Amino acid sequence: MSAQSLSQRMPTQVIPALPERDSASADDAAMVRPYMLTGGRTRAKYPLELETMVSVKEGVPFDGTCDRIEHRAIVEACPAPRSVAEIAVKLGMPLGVARVLVSDAADAGHVTVHRTMSGTDGAEAHLLLMERVLSGLRRL
Amino acid sequence: MSNPARQLAQQQSDSSTMTSAKIVVAGGFGAGKTTFVGSVSEIVPLTTEAMMTDASTGIDDLAATPDKQATTVAMDFGRVSLDEDLILYLFGTPGQQRFWFMWDDLVRGAIGAVVLADTRRLADSFAPVDFFEDRGLPYVVGLNAFDGVLRHEVDDVREALSVEPSVPIIRCDARDRESTKQSLITLVEYAMKQWVAMNESGHR
Ligand SMILES: Nc1nc2c(ncn2[C@@H]2O[C@H](COP(=O)(O)OP(=O)(O)O)[C@@H](O)[C@H]2O)c(=O)[nH]1
Ligand SMILES: [Mg+2]
Numbered sequence: 001m002s003a004q005s006l007s008q009r010m011p012t013q014v015i016p017a018l019p020e021r022d023s024a025s026a027d028d029a030a031m032v033r034p035y036m037l038t039g040g041r042t043r044a045k046y047p048l049e050l051e052t053m054v055s056v057k058e059g060v061p062f063d064g065t066c067d068r069i070e071h072r073a074i075v076e077a078c079p080a081p082r083s084v085a086e087i088a089v090k091l092g093m094p095l096g097v098a099r100v101l102v103s104d105a106a107d108a109g110h111v112t113v114h115r116t117m118s119g120t121d122g123a124e125a126h127l128l129l130m131e132r133v134l135s136g137l138r139r140l
Numbered sequence: 141m142s143n144p145a146r147q148l149a150q151q152q153s154d155s156s157t158m159t160s161a162k163i164v165v166a167g168g169f170g171a172g173k174t175t176f177v178g179s180v181s182e183i184v185p186l187t188t189e190a191m192m193t194d195a196s197t198g199i200d201d202l203a204a205t206p207d208k209q210a211t212t213v214a215m216d217f218g219r220v221s222l223d224e225d226l227i228l229y230l231f232g233t234p235g236q237q238r239f240w241f242m243w244d245d246l247v248r249g250a251i252g253a254v255v256l257a258d259t260r261r262l263a264d265s266f267a268p269v270d271f272f273e274d275r276g277l278p279y280v281v282g283l284n285a286f287d288g289v290l291r292h293e294v295d296d297v298r299e300a301l302s303v304e305p306s307v308p309i310i311r312c313d314a315r316d317r318e319s320t321k322q323s324l325i326t327l328v329e330y331a332m333k334q335w336v337a338m339n340e341s342g343h344r
Contacts, residue, residue: 049249050217051229053158081158083229085217089186095245114158116249127335130251133161134328136222140180140321 048084048099053114055081060110074105081114156225163324164246164277165232167256168264172284172314173232174216176256179320181218181230188215215246243271252278252331254323256314259283259292262300269301278331282312282323 056078077090088098105111117129165173177185216232231246247253253272257265265281272279281303283294292300294309303309308326313319 049162050231050245051160051162051227051249053160053227055158081227083160083219083227085188085229085231086186086219089188095188114160117159117161123335123339126249127332129159129161130328130332130335132159132226133222133228133251134325134332136220136226136228137321137325137328140220140222 047116048102048113049116050083050085050095052084052116053081054078054084054087054102054106055112055114057110057112068104068108070101071105071108071110074101075110078111158225158227160227160229162229162231162246162250163327164250164253165230165256166234166253166268166272166279167284168258168261169234171256171258171261171264173234173256176254176282176312176314176320176323177216177218177230177232179315179317180220180324182221183219185216185218185232188217215242244275247272247275247277250277252280252327254282254327255279256282256284256312257297257301258286259297260286262292262297265301269303278327278334280308280310280323280327280330282310282314284314285311 054074056075060075073091074087077087082090084098084102085095087102088095091098091101093101102111102113106113117125165176167173174185214234218230218232220228220230222228233243233246253268255265255268255272269279269281281297281301283297294311297303298305298307298309308330310323310326312323
């Protein structure tokens with residue numbers, strides 16, 4: 001089923017406006033059903049692999065000001081750069097949902113999605129990555 | 141926020157470009173995947189529920205029929221920081237064929253895979269080996285010698301799994317960090333060799 005036909009049947013914005021709060025916990029986000037959080041959107045805009053790193057943009061406070069609780073939850077899940085998979089665990093959400101939320105938070109300017117060298121670059125970059133991983137493993 | 145530690149963490153979190161890499165750890169139930177991941181991971185292996193991917197209509201279906209349970213499968217993963225800006229993630233996943241729908245997500249961009257084989261239950265390794273062969277993902281076979289005894293010789297295992305002579309088959313003890321490290325090194329070296337061979341033959 002296409003995203004198009006889905007959006008015809010679902011309102012694009014299902015989340016009610018929430019009162020401002022000082023902090024939002026992952027629990028807040030978990031209370032809302034995942035499919036509601038994604039507002040019916042089904043595809044992430046960024047290439048978000050399991051291992052894609054996400055970090056909070058400079059100047060974005062860790063709590064308080066993101067106006068959507070699911071964005072706050074993403075920001076709070078990343079005290080340091082974290083992978084999409086780690087964020088999904090932190091949020092207690094399936095990966096597919098976490099992907100869409102990360103993508104939204106990136107659109108809103110709260111987080112940076114780092115390039116996933118293994119996924120988006122060419123063969124040369126993949127070899128370079130393997131070389132770095134190999135020497136890193138040897139140093140362990 | 142005025143908390144200095146948080147501000148520092150925040151600056152660090154966005155000051156540089158991060159790079160991540162991924163290795164898949166496959167094998168049947170009880171083959172030692174979680175143990176393997178845990179022996180090198182700097183975090184206790186996390187478990188996540190991977191849902192049917194967007195591509196396989198997972199979220200669409202879920203949104204359309206909210207009461208329907210999404211098919212999920214538990215997946216463990218661990219993290220190994222290899223450099224300031226380089227993190228290796230290890231993803232352990234059950235090898236059953238019925239979960240193949242989610243394997244594409246796992247192998248996309250992965251360096252390669254370690255197939256952990258319990259020598260008492262070699263048949264459990266058939267599905268992952270088939271899958272990686274099919275996708276052309278470099279893999280090595282790690283023989284987890286549970287009671288210290290290999291029930292089969294490496295050559296017998298190679299024959300049983302119909303694994304080509306070039307594919308490394310190594311003995312390992314998933315509980316031992318050095319052993320796990322060595323298995324990963326063997327895999328990456330092999331993956332690089334494969335890469336070079338493919339590129340020289342003008343495959344890519
Ligand atoms: N003797 C021995 N026991 C192991 C080894 N690897 C795992 N185990 C044990 O086997 C059991 C299953 O391992 P686990 O990592 O949970 O397997 P998984 O189902 O593949 O994740 C655990 O009790 C481990 O302690 C090994 O290399 N040698
Ligand atoms: Mg396990």
